[in-house]
Amino acid sequence: MPPETDAPPANELTSLQQRVAREIVALVRRDNYKAGEHLREVPIAQHIGTSRSPVQSALRHLAALGVLQQDANRGFFLSVDAKDWDGQVAGLLETDDPLYLRIADDRQSNKLPDEVTEAELMRRYEVARSTLRKVLSRISEEGWIEQSMGHGWRFLSMIDSPDAYEESYMFRQSIEPGALLGPSFLFVPAELKQLRREQQRIVDGGYQTMTPIELFESNSHFHETLAEWGHNRFVLQSVRRINQLRRLVEYRQASQRAPRQTQAAEHLAILDAIEQQDFMQAANLLRAHLDGARRRKLRDPGVFSQAA
Structure with a gap:
């Protein structure tokens, strides 16, 4: 458990810095980092899609909360295992501007x-x-x-109605499976192993204990990584854009936990096919996975209750 500190409250960070801090916490907890591991600013900034400045501010805030230690020459290191990032730190995942x-x-x-x-x-x-x-x-x-x-x-257009939600899934079904069959598709074994750990954690009970933000970020990380392996910048940009729009709806589906376990199990089957280099099977499983998710979401009358 992190030690007691006199860290400034999160609301003293800018909205961008708060978002970056949340995404760093989600990343560390998702990947189950251990004490002593190095958090490198440049890869984090690239992963989040921001400059180094808000990343540095967020890391300093987390250091003030006692879960990171700053080395003047080498940067920031975990001083507490990710599984023990609770209290104020975990609370960052439950709040937004x-x-x-x-x-x-x-x-x-x-x-x-x-x-x-x-x-x-x-x-x-x-x-x-x-x-x-x-x-x-x-x-x-x-x-x-x-x-x-x-x-x-x-x-601009949002995913703010059942029709828009269905359109977004139909679009994803048309581009994401195709990326697995492209001539430039090449998976990274180390990244595949990491994705497998993340998704297995959800299947093994994480769907019951992880926050809605963590569950969504694990889901989006899976789909964005597959798009990255396709080495098609337009597919990757499209998947990231759709995920940004999905956040507004899916963060509010806090009670929808059981489907997350099913989705993670389907993710694992897709990874198995990719690892076996059966890309046609992987594409078919991904297309069926997206279609099943579309059908489940559109059957849920509460998905757009905020917009009713």
Whole structure:
């Protein structure tokens, strides 16, 4: 268990730094890091898709919480096993920027129009322009809003209805299995072994104890890694973009735990086929996996209750 510290509260981090800290915690817990392992800033920044600066701030915050130790010359190392990252640290996985969540909920429930101004949003949420812009910048990075003329913003397509959800899965079924059959597909044995550990952990009971964020991130990590092995930049960009949009819906499905075990077992079967270099079988299993997930999600009347 991490020692007691006088670490500053997470809300003193910027929204970007909070998100990066959450993703670092999810990464460390997902991969079950041990005390003494090195957290390298550049690979983390590349994995999250951000610059080194917010990664450094997040790592310093985690060090203040007592789970990392900073070496002036070599960087940050775990001082506590990932399985013991609890308390304030694990709490990072349960929280998100309140303003971000309010905007997301209002947009999904059609309370915000397609185009808004910063002045309108500042009045609606009673926040300063600097606070609002930080959140809008994050939303822009995630791809569901873009800046228009002046201080205006235009919301882009989201997964905010059963039709949109089905369209997203049909799109994934058309590109993800094909990447496994492309001439440039090449899996990395070490990464496959790591994916197998992650998915086996879920099957063996992790689906009951992991947070919704951890479960979703493990799922998205699996699909993005397969896309990376395809060495097709457009497929990878598309899979990452869809995952960013899925987060808004799937983080709210906290009670949907049993399907996660089924999905992880299907992931393991796909990995078995890839390891045996039976890529046609792997592609067929992946297509069936995505179709099954689509059918389960669309049968659940609570998936879009936020938008009802």
